[in-house]
Structures are given as C-alpha cells and as structure tokens.
Amino acid sequence: MAEHYDIIVIGGGPGGYTAALKAAGLGIKTAIVEKEKLGGTCINKGCIPTKALLHASSIFQALQNSDEFGVSTDFISFDFKKMQNYKKRSVKAYRKEVEELVKAAGVTVIWGTATIRRGRTVEVNGPGGKDYYEADHIIIATGARPVMLKIPGEDLPGVLTSDRLLASDTWNYDRLTIIGGGVIGVEFATIFSALCSHVTILESEAHLLGPMDSEVSQALEEELRRKGITIHCKAKVKEIREESNQGLVCVFEVNGEEQTVRSGQVLMAAGRAPCLEGLMGQDVDLKMEHGHLKVDSEFRTSEPGIYAIGDVAAHTKLAHVAAAQGTYVVEKIGGVGHTIRLSVVPNGMFVKLPVVPSCIYTEPEIASVGLTREAARACSMKVSCGRYSMSGNGKSIITREQNGFIHLVFEEYSGTLVGAQIVCPRATDMISEMATAIANGLTAEQLMLAMRAHPTYSEGIGAAIENYFETKGETKQ
Template sequence: MATYYDLVIIGAGPGGYTAAIKGASFGMKVAVVDENKLGGICINRGCIPTKALLHASNIFSMMQHGDEFGVSTDFISFDFAKMQDYKKRSVRRYRGEIQKLFDKNNITFIKGKATIRREKTIEVVGENGKEYLRAKNIIIATGAKPIMPNIPGINLPGVINSDRLLAVPTWNYDRIVIMGGGVIGVEFATIFQALCSKVTIVEKGPHLLGPMDEEVSEALKEQLVKKGITVYCNAMVEEIQREEGLVCTVRHLLTDETTQIKTNQVVVAVGRTPYTEGLLGEDMSLQMEHGRPVVNADFETSEPGIYAIGDVSAKTQLAHVAMAQATYVIENLAGKPHTIRLEAVPNGMFVSLPIVPSCIYTEPEIATVGLTEAKAGELGMKVRCGVYDMGENGKSIIAREEHGFIRLIFEAYSNTIVGAQMMCPRATDMIGEMATAIANGLTAEQLSLAMRAHPTYSEGIAAAIEDAMRQNEK
C-alpha cells in the first residue's frame, strides 16, 4: 500500500530541502527521500565543510602574520583533527537548523534509495526495508558526483576525490597535487597552502576557473603563484605511480613534454557529473541528454508532473541555483507569483542578462555576476567599464589586503549595469548588491545615489561607478 503525498522530492540537498520547506509552507503534504543525511552533498561534504576549513586555515595564516599588526605569540601551530572536528560541528549545526524547519512544517524525511516507477510511484529501499510512495508531483534533486578520470593509478591509496578529502581526520598533506583548476580545485589549494603544504594545481584548460573572465583567472593565478603554489595550465596528469609516496606524470599539452611530481596525496577535482544511478525503474523512462534529464523552461521533464532541478539537470552547478529553481517550481505548482529570477532583460535592451552570482572563496575572494566585457562584445553590445584598484581602499590598507579590483560593466548608451567582476576581500558578500542592481535594471546614476559607509570594502563599488561615469563625460 503506497502512502500518498502532494509532493515527493528525491534528494535532500539545497534544491531538495528548499522545495520541501517552500511546498509545505503552501500547505502541501511533502516527503523527501535521500540515501544519505539531510542536507545533501552541499551541507555534509561540499559547500559548508569546505568553507569551514577555509575559515580555519585562514585564521592560522593570519596568525602567522600577526606581528605586522602588533600581535605576537611564541608558537603558532594547527591541529588538523581539531579543524575537522570544528568542521563537523558546523555541519551538524547547519543540518540541525534544516531539521527544525522540517519538523516545524511536518515534512517527512525518509532515508533510503528512491526509484521512480510508473504512475508517479516511488519505490524506496531503506533501513526499514521496502516501501512505496505515490505523488501528485515529483522533483528530482539528486545532485552530482565527482568525476574520476580513467588514467593509470587513479585507484591507488592516496588518490582521493573532493568528497573524501573533507572527511580525512589525519594530516598527510605536506605535498599535494590537485587535478583540476576549477572552483573546487583552487579552494582546496587555498586551504592547504594556508596550512603550509607544497601545492601543485594541474589544469587541462588554458587558464584556471574554466569559463570565468580570463582577466580574473589570470589575476588569481598570479596571487596563487606569489604564495608558492605551482600552477600548470594546458597540462594533465596522465599517470600516477607509487614510489615512496606518489609520483604524478604531468604532460604539457602544448609542448608534449612531461614533468614528474612527487607528492603525498592526489586530489581529483576535475568536475562533477549528474547522479542518476538507480533513479528510474524498468517501467519508467525520461528523455536524457549527456546524462541529464531534459527539462523545459519550467524545469519539467519529458514526463508531466516530474521535475528536475539543481546539479542533476542544470548546466550551472551551484547550490543557490538549485535553491532558486526549487522556489520557481514550487511557486508554479502552487499558482503563486514568482519571487525570484535567474535572468533579467532591462528596459530598452535586447539581451537577457544572467543574474546568478558565482562565488569563489579563495584569498582574495572572487565573485562575478552578469556579463563580462568580452561576452558583451560577442553579443554586439557596446559597454563602458568602471574599474577600481582595491590597493587604494582604506579598509584594504588597514587589513593589509591590498591586492584586487572591482570592475563594473555598463551598457554604453543607457548606463545600465550589465555585469560585475570582483576580486577582493568580502567580494562574495558584496556581489549581492550587483545582482540586485542587474535584476532591476539600475543605471550608474541610480547606483551612485546610494551612500556607502567609510571605511568599507564596498566603497570600491562607488569608486568603480565614478570611474565609469567619468568616461561618460569624455
């Protein structure tokens, strides 16, 4: 006998739990099914634990330079096991807050493996055996899993993916090779460099951070190298061998030369692929493309009443994208007006602007939203850029964090903001203002009306706006 729900969500990550809480707030009877703990990869093995370790390692790094601020100590060290314990406590606290919302909204959480059968029946195999659920609507939010490339030595001890790295309790990272120079790779490089590891990043593409603005990625590379991190772009690890530790053979793709790198650990961070294993029963099929369920503009799959959101279907794999898509789907199902947008078309413009912020928690932080100058040019848009060097910012001088910049992109005729790239302290906090501005089609003049406190990093935004407006006067 199947238990009936208005909504069954498969996956308890940010997309899944957001959909559940939002759906329950509209009076839906909701169940969430996940093989693992509430919170999904993001809370348990991704965003939250990574940022916790970034915070802890940054404190250690800052203490090493405390004498510059008149703060000194005889001995500074770190305990990696205690850092991991701090990380776990942060994760448990965050997961507990989600559980409170589930309890408050009477959301059923079932731990088990979910398989979709015909007629919107979900078979769940879990701790209590097998049970069946029926649903008016189903949301697939199963996320993604790390890609492990098929190269010799990939299964050797000491070769781990990003999920496993965050769970290791003991220190064995004096030397570390990171395969992949995307967001995950550079954030891990930041953590372990701060903890005095000898870090090497090997990136197959021509620059770090993949599709990110090239000027931003080159500026980041410069900072990483300055800190002692070795960066190989246009290169790939083609073999891993065990010889008194591990030895990576790195092939340089432009010259075909090879380099041998000795290391304690190899971290594989070459990307993630949609997780759909066991999702569909033999009596059920969905249109798939490159391993992803195909969805329409409303995130509905080829089967009416079944939706897919987040990393399992989205090209942009970000937790806040999954949460935004979840909100959109639930508001649609409930017949409510939409409270969130993923794109905006400002008045008088013909280009749809992406308003999803991308944030990278390196040192310094990187955050972008909207169009880059190069992308605007590809779209035939004439733009004006306002740039500010954060070395001149008062707060940056006080904190001795004087490297970085803020660049704002404005459409040349209307002065409407269409993009922002920031590389500076607190960039990930400040980018929200720029996303709001793009979503509402604000102009440089309108943005300049807002008073920004002194001394703050956000004064750099005002200075970049002024720089763009000065160009308009010429």
Template sequence: MADHYDIIIIGGGPGGYTAALKAASLGFRTAIVEKEKLGGTCVNKGCIPTKSLLYAASKFKELQNCDEFGVSTDFISFDFKKMQQYKKSSVKSYRKGITDLIEEENITVLTGTGIIRRNKTVEVHSAQGKDYYTGDYLIIATGAKCVIPPIPGADLPGVLTSERLLASDNWNYDRLLVIGGGVIGVEFATIFSALCSHVTILEREDHLLGPMDTEVSQALEEELKQRGITIHCQVNVKEIKEDTDHGLSCVFEMGGQEHTIQTGHILIAAGRQPFLEGLLGEDVSLELENGHLKVNSEFQTSEPGIYAIGDAASDILLAHVAAAQGTYVVEKIAGVEHTIRLSVVPNGMFVKLPVVPSCIYTEPEIASVGITREAAVANNMHVCCGHYSMSGNGKSIITSRQNGFIHLVFEEFSGTLVGAQIVCPRATDMISEMATAIANGLTAKQLRLAMRAHPTYSEGITAAIENYFETKGEQGNDERETGTVKKPDGRAPY
C-alpha cells in the first residue's frame, strides 16, 4: 500500500522547499521528491554560486583600482581554484540551512525521480528501486533547464552552459564569447571581465536585457563597454567551428555582413525552459501552453488537485517568484489568508501591476519592479516620472560609484507608484522598498514622508520623489501623458 501524504511536492528548489516549509507550518503531512540536492538549480547551479563568483571577482577588481583611496599594493593576483572553493563553501552553507529547516519541520525527503500517475500518485525511482506515494494534493516545482539553440557546432568541446562553466576549477578563459545578452549572459560577462578575460557578447535583439527598460539597458551597455567588454546587438549566430589557433571561432551575421570571432571558450546563455521530461506517466495528461504547464489564476493545472509553480508554469523564471507562488498555493489549499501578493491593481486603475522585483548583479547593480514608462504608455496609462542621477549622491561620491540613476513612475492623477528602475550599487536591496510601496498602493506623498538616512544610496529615492513633484508642477498635460521626464542636475536635496 502506498504511503500517503497531505501534500507531495515534486522538486526541491526555492519553489518546492518554500512550499514544503509553509505546508508543514500549517500542519500538513508533507513530502518533497528531489532527484539531486535540495535547493535546486538556484542554490546548487545558479543564483548562489554565480553571485558568489561575482562577489569574489569584484574584490579582485576593487583591489586593482584602489589607489585613489590611498591603498597601495605591489602585486595583485587571483586563484580561480580558490574562488571556486569559496563558491562551493557558500553553496554548501546555504544548502545546509535549507536542510536543517526541512528536518526541523519533519518534512519527508524522497530522493529520486518523481513520475506523476493517475489518482495523484507519485512513482519515485531511486537507487533502491521503485516506490509509490499518494497525496491529497500535488505541487509540481521541477524548475527549468538551459536552452541550447540549434547552432551548428554548439556541441563542440569548449562550448559551455552556465552550469558547466560554474563547475570549472581551472582558469583557461583568457578569451570568452557569450551568446546571449540576458541576465545570465551579462552577469558572467561581468565576472570574467573582472578577472581580466577578453569578453564579447552577441545579442539577437537590438539591446541587452530584453524586456528591461531601454534606459536601463543602455546604461548597462555603456558601463560594460567601459570595462572593456565588446557588445554586438542584432546578431544572428550562424555557426561555431573549431579553430587551430584559438580553439573556437564563431560565425555570425550583423548588419547584412558576415563576421567571425576567434575565442577560447563560448558560453551559451540563450535562456531557460521548463524541465518537464519524464514528469508524467502514460496514464496522466496535463495541458501545456507555450512549453509551460498551463495553470489557472490559482496555479491549478488541468487536473484538479495538481498545481504547478515556478519555472514549470511561469513566464517569469525567478527563484523568488517560485517561492512566492509556492506560499500562495499552500495557503490556498489550507484556506487561510494570503500573506503575499503576486500582483496588484491599484484603486481607480485598470492595469495589473506585477509586484516582482527583477535583479541583475552587475556593476552597478540593476533592479526594477512594476512597469516601465513605456509599458504604462502602451497601456494608455497617464504617468508622470521622477528621475535622479546618482552622480550627486553622497554615498556614491564616497565610494566613487557615481554611475547610475533612480527612475520612478507614478500614475498621474493619484500619484500612486506603478514602477521603479534603479541602477546603482545596492540597487537589489533598495528595490524592496519600491516593491512594498507598489504592493500597498502607496503614493508619492506617502513615500515622501519616509526619512532616509544620510549618507546612503537610498537618499536617491527621496531625490527622485522630489523631482516627480517638480516635474508634475512644471509640465503640461501632453508631456505628462507620455511620461516625459525633467532630469535634475543630480544634487541631493539636503
């Protein structure tokens, strides 16, 4: 007889383990099916290891440019193998924290590959054999995998995915070509450029970072170019070939002409897609949509009692989105009040605003939440914006990090914050205030009441709010309707 649980979760990544912890805290008998290590791609092969290497590389970069602070060094070098050991230590420590919480909550971890069968039965294949478990509810949280586009030569030695590159212990990356200018691509370009590698990015679209605000992507592109990174946009990669002199060469078309770049290694960072292989048995069929599991507004699949969260079902492939959806689904099953908002429609508006922070850990950091001015105008929303250049911010001057800006988008008539884009150090921390404001429908007047410490990067938020009031008072209706911005000289208001 199959062992029975209230909730069985397939996948132990951020969505899966967050859902499990929430379920256990609400009294459900809970099990997680995970074929590898708890934490999923994010903890073991994605976010945590990447950000660890970014931090280590940034330290090396800082020491190379510390003379202006009165710090002199005779010789600076890096040990890539030790950096990787630091990365592995960070991953191990983070994963242990998750494992400890799972054990404290008496959550059962079923190690193996889970296959969904009829009547909400999960068949688990492990080294010990095959076992069956049943649940009142199933939650699919199987995550995503790297996309390998159909480029001839993409399977050659030296052509890597982000997961393979993260696992490398030895340094032989003097020349790195990155195919894809999204988040993964620009973060790896930042790491290897900081470690003195000659980096080139090839991007298919007309600017980096795809759906990100145009001004944000332009600011990042300028910063990356200043760091010596070569960037080519509107590129069509034709072929990857072996090269006797350098290892590899990449043939691509740009501006109607064919070009060739010689390089040592190529990172393919063309995005990720849901990992659903082997998930469903022959006696179960779940409806798909654009390669994802199709779910309703409550994340229920076409089969009652079976839910899907995170990368398996969402268009937004972020760890914190998966975690938030996991919490939402368990609270829905339990019939308790939701403790998290995934989107919001402010009073008097007709546009649904995502309350999902998007963070990119380049230098400077980039973070956004809500909608951009362009998206607001496309939805016929009348907006007025506040803008502040971080060149005049006290903390930016102290740290010699004066590139960047804060851009806030407010609905014109109510003054409600509907979007924020931040480019500066600690932007990924600062964006939480903006997400909180959008989730609670706060206005510029309410945000203005908050005192922000001096000297901090967050003072730029106050300055951007002040610029909004100046802009709103000085512009005519036609300019406000298109979200035109009057940019201040960058000086702080105090």
C-alpha cells in the first residue's frame, strides 16, 4: 500500500522547501521529492553561486582602483579556480543550512524523479527503484532550466549555458559573448568584465532588462559601456560558427546590417523554460499556457488538489516569488490567515500593485518594486514622482560610487507610494523599505516620519520624497 502524506511537494528549491517547512510548522504531514540536491537552481546553480562570483570579482576590481583610497598594491591577480572553490564552499554552506532546517522540521525527503499519476498518486523513480506515494495535495515546484536558442552552431563546444559556465574551473574567458541582455546576461557581464574579460552583449530587444523601467535600463547600459562592455540592442543572432585561430564567431543582424563578433566562449542567456520532463503520467493532463503550467489566482492547476508555484508556472522567475507563493498555498491548504502579500489594492484605488521586489546585482545594484511611471499611467492612474541623484549623497561621495538615482512614484491625489526604482550600491537591501511601504499603503507624509541615519545610501529615499513635495509645490515641514 502506498504511503500517504497530507502534502507532497515536488522539487526542493526555494518554493518547494519553503512550502514544506511552512506545512511542517502547521503540523501537516509533508514530503519533498527531489531528484538532485535540496536548494534547487537558486542555491546550487543560480542565485547563490552567481552572487558569490559577483562578490569575488568585485573585490578584484576594487583592488585595481584602491590607490584612490590610499591603499597601494604592487601586484594584483586572480585565480579563477580558487574563486570557483570559494563559490562551491558558499553553496555547500547554504545548502547545509536548508538540509538541517528540513530535517529538524520533520519533513520527509524522498530522493528520485517524480511522475504524477491519477488520484494524486506520485510515482518516484529513485536509487532503490520505483515507489508510489499518495497525497491529499500536491505542490509542483520543479523550477526552470536554461534554454538554448535554436540557431546554427548552438551545439558547438564553446557555447555554454549558465549552468556549464558556473561549473567551469579553468579560465578561458578573455573574450566572452553573451546572447541575452536580461538579468542573467548583465550579471555575468558584470562578473567577467570585472575580471578584465572583453565582454559583448547581444540583446534582441530595444534595451537591456526587458520589462524594467526604461530609465533604469538606460542608466545600466551607460554604466556597462563605461566599464568597457560592448552592447548591441535589437540584435538578431543568426549563426555561431567556429573558425580556425579565430575561436567562435557570432553572426548577428542589427537594423538589417549583418555584423560579427569573435570570442573564445559564447554564453546563452536568452531565458529559462519550465522543468516538466516526466512530470505528468499518461493518466494526468495538466493544462498549459504560454509554455507554463496554467494556474489560477490561488495557484491551482486544472487538476483538483494539485498546485504549481515558482518558475514552472510563473513568468516572474525569482526565488523569493516562489517562496512567497509556496507559503501562500500552504496557508490556504492549512486554513490559516495569510502572512504574506503578493499584491495589494490600496484604499481608494482600483489598481492591483505588485509588492514583489526585483533585484539585479550589477554595479551599481538595481532594485524595483510596484509600478513604474509608465505602467501606472497605462493603468489610467495619475501619478507624481520624486527623484534624487545619488551624486550628491554623502555615502556615495565617500565610496566614489555616485552613478545612480532613486525614483519614487506616488498616486497623485492621496500621495500613496505605488512604485520605486533604485539604482545605487545596496539598492537590493534598500528596496525592502519600499516594498513594506507599498504593502501597507503608506503615503509620502508617513514615509517622511522615519528618520534615516547619516551618512547612508538610504538618505536618498528621504531626499526623493522631499523632491516629490517640491514638485507638487509643497514644503514638508
């Protein structure tokens, strides 16, 4: 007889293990099915290893400019293999923390590949063979994987995904071409540019970072170009070919004109696709939409009792989104009040505001939450904005990192904060204040009540609010 669980979570990434931990905390009998390692892409092949390399490369870059701060160095070099070992230690330490949390919570971990059968039965092909489990509820959290563009040459040895690049121990990146100017592309460009690689980004859209605020995208593009990164937007890659003594050659077209760029390696960073291989048995048919599992506002799939969270269902592929959705679903199943908000509709408004922060770990960092000015106006919302250039911020002057700004978007009549875009060091930490403000419907006046320490980057938030009042012809006393 198949062992029974209240909830079976398929996938042990941030969405999966967060859901399992929440369920265990509510006294719900829970199991996770995982085919590789707990932590999923985020810990093992994504967020954590990438940010570890960003940190290591930023130290090397800072040392190259240390003389300005009175710090002299006779010789500076880096060892890419040691950097990768540091990254691996960071990943291992984080994964161990997750493993200990799951064990302490009493969550059962079932190792193997899961296939959903009718009647909410889960077939698991593991090291010991095939086993079957039953559940009242199934939460699919299988995540996504890198995709390769279907173009001639995409299977050449030097054409890599982010997974393969992160696993590399040897340096062969003096010249790197990155296909894709989204979050993954610009973060890897930042890493390898800091390590003195000549980096070229080929982006098919009109600007980097796709749906990000155009002003933010422009600021990032200017900064990347200043660092020596070559950027081609509206670039359609037609072919990758290998030429003797030339390495790899990317052939692309911009405005009808064919161009080429040569490099030792090519990184495919053109997106990710949901991991669905083997997930559904012949007796289960979950509806799809635009290549993702189709879910409703409660993350329910087309099959009763089966939910899908994170990258396998969401178009916003962020670890904290998956974790929030996992918490939401378990709280719904457990019949308890929700402790997290994914969106809000402030009093007196008819527009749903997203409260999920988006973070990009370039230099300077980029973070946003809520609506941009353009998005607000597209929803027929009248807004006023407050803006501050970080060039005059005390902490920015000290650190010589003055290329950035803070842009706050307020609803015209109530002064309620509806969006924020921050470009500066520590932006990814500062955005949490803005997310909290939007989630609680705070106004400009209420935000001004909080004192911000000096000297900090966060003082720029207060200055942006002051600018909002000045723009409206008011003076905040």
